[in-house]
Amino acid sequence: MATPVSLSVPASRPPTMQTINDTAGLSAILDQLRASQAWQNANNQSTAVEQVQHGSEAPSVAALLSQLNPIQAVSQPVASVPATAQPDIRYLTFQQALPKLSQLDSAVLAAIQQLKRDQEKLERDLFAERVAIRTKYEAKVTVAQNKARLIGANGVSKHEAEMISRAYEKELKQFDTERALLAWEQLVAKQQSALAQLNVPVMFPTTERTDRERQQRVMHVVEGLLPHSV
Known part of the structure; x- marks a missing residue:
């Protein structure tokens, strides 16, 4: 049989x-x-x-x-049970990210501390450049006032004052849009990429407002974890 x-x-x-x-x-x-x-x-x-x-x-x-x-x-192959997929840490909610922030080790926090130093340096540099523009036009106003005194005029003429003012506003606006904002966006993208490589939750390169707001909330918590000494 x-x-x-x-x-x-x-x-x-x-x-x-x-x-x-x-x-x-x-x-x-x-x-x-x-x-x-x-x-x-x-x-x-x-x-x-x-x-x-x-x-x-x-x-x-x-x-x-x-x-x-x-x-x-015929032996039937046993289908393997796929492991439960882990949620993508880039898209965690702020509440979901909080427990993972407490697990960041000292090496990650040290790297974030260096990113913070780089940001502070850029802020100081941009502020200094902006102040230099203002100082340059303050000097122009001083020169105009001295010329007015030499010719016996009662102060700087309205026309010359408006010319200096318009030139100052134009250069300041150009600095803000072509220098400061551009440098800031480049810094943000660099920070997002670096933090993503460090596996910091919700961090990845993005320009979406809601994503950036979530990232800002997370980084506010992370800053509280950094050592106070710089």
Whole structure:
């Protein structure tokens, strides 16, 4: 007798005497028998075969199985259960990011401290450049006043004063848009990339307002974790 095939998925219910006598449903019964552990155990006992044949003129299932070609059992690969996907730390909420901030080690905090120093230096440099522009035009006003005194005029003329004022406002605006804001955006992008490489939550290069607001809230907390000594 051929050994019944052991299938990976068990039958939903064992075969009954009524379905065994049903020739049309014999194929389904065989499939159920092959998947039934109870049938595999009973197949090695002669009493089980006699019980299947009792009271039926139809060929026994055991006899039908003996006429089948031996079927080689096919082992079904067990599908691996994928690991639970971890949330992307870039898109955590502020509340979700808080526990991870407490896990930042000293090396990460030291790197963030250096980023903070670089930012403070840029702020000082930009402020100094802006002050230099104002100082330059204050000097122009002083020169104009001295000229007015030399020619006996009652102060700087309105026309010359407006020219100096317009030139000062134009250069100041040009500095703010083409120097200060550009340098600041470059610094922010550099900081975002560096913090992302340090695996700081919610940090990644972005210009979206909501993302940056979330990043600012996180960095406010991180600054409180930095050592006070610079």
